Amino acid sequence: MSGPSRLLYLAGDSPAHRAPTEVKIVCAVLAVFAVVATPRELFWPYGCYALGLLAVWRWSGIPLRWIAPRLLIEVPFVVLAVLLPFAVGEPRTEFLGLSLSTTGLWAAWGIIAKGTLGVGISLTLAATTSVRDLPGGLTRLRVPGMIVMIVVLMLRYVDVLVAEAGRMRLARISRGDDPRTLRQAGATARGAGTLFLRSYERGERVHLAMLSRGFDGAVPDLGIAPVRGKQWVLGCLPAVAAIAICVSAWMVR
Structure with missing residues (x-):
């Protein structure tokens, strides 16, 4: 896991x-x-x-x-x-x-x-x-499928976003930046914006990949x-x- x-x-x-x-x-x-x-x-x-x-x-x-x-x-x-x-x-x-x-x-x-x-x-x-x-x-509680998918994808990809943020922070430190100082607040804000754009682009790619595999917006019934x-x-x-x-x-x- x-x-x-x-x-x-x-x-x-x-x-x-x-x-x-x-x-x-x-x-x-x-x-x-x-x-x-x-x-x-x-x-x-x-x-x-x-x-x-x-x-x-x-x-x-x-x-x-x-x-x-x-x-x-x-x-x-x-x-x-x-x-x-x-x-x-x-x-x-x-x-x-x-x-x-x-x-x-x-x-x-x-x-x-x-x-x-x-x-x-x-x-x-x-x-x-x-x-x-x-x-x-x-799904068995009749929660709308869109909400279920939002929850599932959030839980699945939050660790991916955390890892991406860690890589961006490591890249900044390797270039002599210190994210802990107040004078780097602007760079931190720009980094957060970049992370948002990367997350949005990744979400679009994942969605297109799911559609190409037959995803219809609903969680499949596993026969429980x-x-x-x-x-x-x-x-x-x-x-x-x-x-x-x-x-x-x-x-x-």
Whole structure:
């Protein structure tokens, strides 16, 4: 495997890995919506979500040392959340000698809690679902073919674009350039424009090659057996639990 599969997919033989792709997608989407819809003024629902996510990781054979570095993708959002208590207005509260906005504190808590859980759920889906299984799952969920192809090609060629950007950076350094200095901002911007044009041209060539091989804009049916009702029930149990927690939180709020 290469590209996103190598970075995000964790090979295994757990029940989560063997579950139908479309079931895992629906379960992840419903769980994320439940987390987002939970009122931020309550803390216990997010503790329940975290415990449930830890249980799913253990059940799926996903070690914390594997998933923890990948959670760092949310660091920019955490930085934004930390600044909110200082930027939002009244009412304010005192904490460690600092005057902080109460509204900003709640907003920061909501972003960090919901963002971390959302990223964790997404990483769980990625860790247990191979990229080559994703198109079929999306197709069986009746996702429009154009969207499926955009997702598939993006996942397939993002590593190609990263490699191209690496070659361009190496070429600049070999000619005595230092991309880290501010005075090279113009050259960096021109390099980004060149990368965009190369990507666009590569996309056109790939599209023409696909058309010449009979591509009709749809993901072919691989003849996978339809998902049984029992598989839907068992596979969506984590999402059902998350929805129950969300509804309970609103009832006791």
